[in-house]
Amino acid sequence: MRLLRLSSLLWSIASFHAANHFVHAAEAEDYRIKALPGIADLGNMTQYAGHIEISPEHNANIFFWLLNSQNVKSSNKLVIWLNGGPGCSSMDGMFLENGPYRVNPDMTVDINPGGWQDHANIVFVDQPVGTGFSFANTDSYVKNMTEMAISFNTFLDLFFEVFPERTTNELYIAGESFAGTYIPYIAQHLLQQNKAAGTKKYDLRGLAIGNGWISPLHQYEASYDFALRENLLKGQYKTIASEHLEYCRASLERQELISIGVCEQILSDTIDSTTYMEDDHFYCINQYDIRMTKEPSPQCGITWPHELHDVTKYLTSKSVVQAIHANKQMLGWTECSGAVGRALDYDESQPSYYLLPDILEEVPILLFSGDKDLICNSLGTEYLIGNLTWGGAKGFQGSTAQEWHIGDKIAGYNTTARNLTYVLVKDASHMVPYDKPVEMLDMINRFIGVSDGTVKDTPSWVGPQPNEDKEIPAPSSDPVQSSPETSDGEGEGEVNEDEDDDPWSEYYNW
Ligand SMILES: *[C@@H]1O[C@H](CO)[C@@H](O)[C@H](O)[C@H]1NC(C)=O
Ligand SMILES: *[C@@H]1O[C@H](CO)[C@@H](O)[C@H](O)[C@H]1NC(C)=O
Ligand SMILES: *[C@@H]1O[C@H](CO)[C@@H](O)[C@H](O)[C@H]1NC(C)=O
Ligand SMILES: *[C@@H]1O[C@H](CO)[C@@H](O)[C@H](O)[C@H]1NC(C)=O
Ligand SMILES: *[C@@H]1O[C@H](CO)[C@@H](O)[C@H](O)[C@H]1NC(C)=O
Numbered sequence: 001m002r003l004l005r006l007s008s009l010l011w012s013i014a015s016f017h018a019a020n021h022f023v024h025a026a027e028a029e030d031y032r033i034k035a036l037p038g039i040a041d042l043g044n045m046t047q048y049a050g051h052i053e054i055s056p057e058h059n060a061n062i063f064f065w066l067l068n069s070q071n072v073k074s075s076n077k078l079v080i081w082l083n084g085g086p087g088c089s090s091m092d093g094m095f096l097e098n099g100p101y102r103v104n105p106d107m108t109v110d111i112n113p114g115g116w117q118d119h120a121n122i123v124f125v126d127q128p129v130g131t132g133f134s135f136a137n138t139d140s141y142v143k144n145m146t147e148m149a150i151s152f153n154t155f156l157d158l159f160f161e162v163f164p165e166r167t168t169n170e171l172y173i174a175g176e177s178f179a180g181t182y183i184p185y186i187a188q189h190l191l192q193q194n195k196a197a198g199t200k201k202y203d204l205r206g207l208a209i210g211n212g213w214i215s216p217l218h219q220y221e222a223s224y225d226f227a228l229r230e231n232l233l234k235g236q237y238k239t240i241a242s243e244h245l246e247y248c249r250a251s252l253e254r255q256e257l258i259s260i261g262v263c264e265q266i267l268s269d270t271i272d273s274t275t276y277m278e279d280d281h282f283y284c285i286n287q288y289d290i291r292m293t294k295e296p297s298p299q300c301g302i303t304w305p306h307e308l309h310d311v312t313k314y315l316t317s318k319s320v321v322q323a324i325h326a327n328k329q330m331l332g333w334t335e336c337s338g339a340v341g342r343a344l345d346y347d348e349s350q351p352s353y354y355l356l357p358d359i360l361e362e363v364p365i366l367l368f369s370g371d372k373d374l375i376c377n378s379l380g381t382e383y384l385i386g387n388l389t390w391g392g393a394k395g396f397q398g399s400t401a402q403e404w405h406i407g408d409k410i411a412g413y414n415t416t417a418r419n420l421t422y423v424l425v426k427d428a429s430h431m432v433p434y435d436k437p438v439e440m441l442d443m444i445n446r447f448i449g450v451s452d453g454t455v456k457d458t459p460s461w462v463g464p465q466p467n468e469d470k471e472i473p474a475p476s477s478d479p480v481q482s483s484p485e486t487s488d489g490e491g492e493g494e495v496n497e498d499e500d501d502d503p504w505s506e507y508y509n510w
Pocket of ligand 5: 404423
């Protein structure tokens with residue numbers, strides 16, 4: 001806290017001296033990234049980054065990093081990406097998930113072929129203030145989801161002033177984990193602004209949420225049920241967890257808060273149940289990926305993915321901070337800020353679950369779940385959808401899961417009804433774009449309507465395979481050629497596995 005105050009003081013001095021410069025900083029060219037350490041040439045990837053001040057009296061500044069699409073076809077799409085936490089930086093998305101870059105241990109940087117930069121304009125935003133490179137006086141951190149949505153809207157309006165050509169873009173908001181709470185609140189607020197203005201001020205076209213924290217009522221039940229299903233609660237831990245579940249239910253009955261301490265105990269019980277000692281060291285399961293059963297305890301996934309170490313080193317180096325115009329924030333980048341989460345401790349906002357039906361009347365939503373996540377597991381997403389009434393009916397009704405193929409592999413299962421799509425991603429963790437970059441790219445391209453039926457030159461499809469040789473009408477079906485991908489009977493539509501963990505939630509248990 002003291003450090004943050006100090007940094008704001010330093011910044012006021014700096015801004016005083018640089019007053020003239022900052023009048024100009026409202027122009028796009030001032031945000032342009034000209035070079036990045038670790039990469040010889042930025043090529044034609046036009047990118048902009050820096051702070052936008054959303055409230056001078058609170059010294060509140062939001063950091064963004066915008067990459068302009070390299071593809072004319074998708075130049076009218078703007079995708080905002082948010083990581084969760086609360087308090088975790090979207091630089092995770094940028095450098096570990098759907099962004100264009102990957103940092104090597106020697107601080108050189110490679111291009112991530114699964115990044116979304118070729119298919120949309122994409123902007124990574126550190127929010128709310130206090131997250132990542134964003135900052136503010138600590139007494140003005142957001143205290144509830146309404147404040148968060150209003151702040152975000154202020155940022156977005158100022159961002160559009162800097163990049164007016166983006167104002168008319170088709171807007172999508174995507175994110176992960178606790179962003180499952182942020183995103184519906186932001187969407188609700190933008191849609192309200194549209195109604196108030198009587199125009200489509202924000203051309204919001206879709207929301208995509210991966211392993212989202214959306215409905216405590218259903219997802220805490222799934223904490224228990226999923227752990228049982230995956231055989232992660234054994235002996236006394238099963239009893240302890242079921243007692244915690246009883247207290248959790250009672251607490252939810254009193255008030256449905258976004259996060260409830262006693263309910264979080266179920267995850268702790270599960271982790272305890274998987275903890276063991278070997279050669280004087282304790283190990284446990286990775287709460288973001290149940291396939292990883294030998295993680296150092298007590299972190300149990302918090303330091304995963306291991307590339308985070310290099311990303312942190314990169315983002316705290318002076319030359320990188322300079323290059324991306326992040327120097328207004330003087331504390332240095334940390335992946336997740338505990339202070340942002342603590343400011344939300346007394347938030348009584350209702351779970352974002354209750355916002356979904358109204359949003360779905362206007363905007364499609366994609367909920368996707370990596371099936372190996374524990375913390376925000378797929379069973380919880382399935383429960384909340386099964387209990388949700390939207391578009392005049394409850395749950396998916398008659399819609400059944402369709403196989404989603406990429407080449408000869410089943411990538412997952414897609415169920416769609418009345419503007420809601422649920423995709424269960426096979427063999428994926430809490431961070432689907434980290435594990436499954438190509439699958440994620442195919443999924444998002446479909447969702448934002450830029451898919452051409454291939455991803456990285458491999459055909460992909462949902463449901464029955466489209467006729468491959470439609471343009472070659474004459475020599476018809478050679479059985480060997482016509483369906484190389486499924487050897488019927490393999491993994492028929494059965495869905496579940498799930499669980500994903502949110503690395504951001506490391507600090508807060510979600
Ligand atoms: C940018 O460069 C990439 C790689 O060289 C190329 O595939 C793409 O077509 C280029 N995009 C534009 C808009 O020039
Ligand atoms: C959120 O904070 C605002 C004040 O900024 C307050 O008016 C509102 O009632 C709060 N919402 C909840 C759910 O507590
Ligand atoms: C789905 O969204 C569209 C707008 O994108 C809307 O016109 C339609 O009524 C919605 N469908 C349902 C069932 O709410
Ligand atoms: C509704 O949620 C409960 C957990 O709260 C779950 O047990 C049940 O299976 C869900 N119903 C459907 C239809 O998914
Ligand atoms: C899910 O399936 C529907 C219906 O087949 C399709 O229109 C949509 O593009 C698919 N969405 C994703 C994200 O896979």
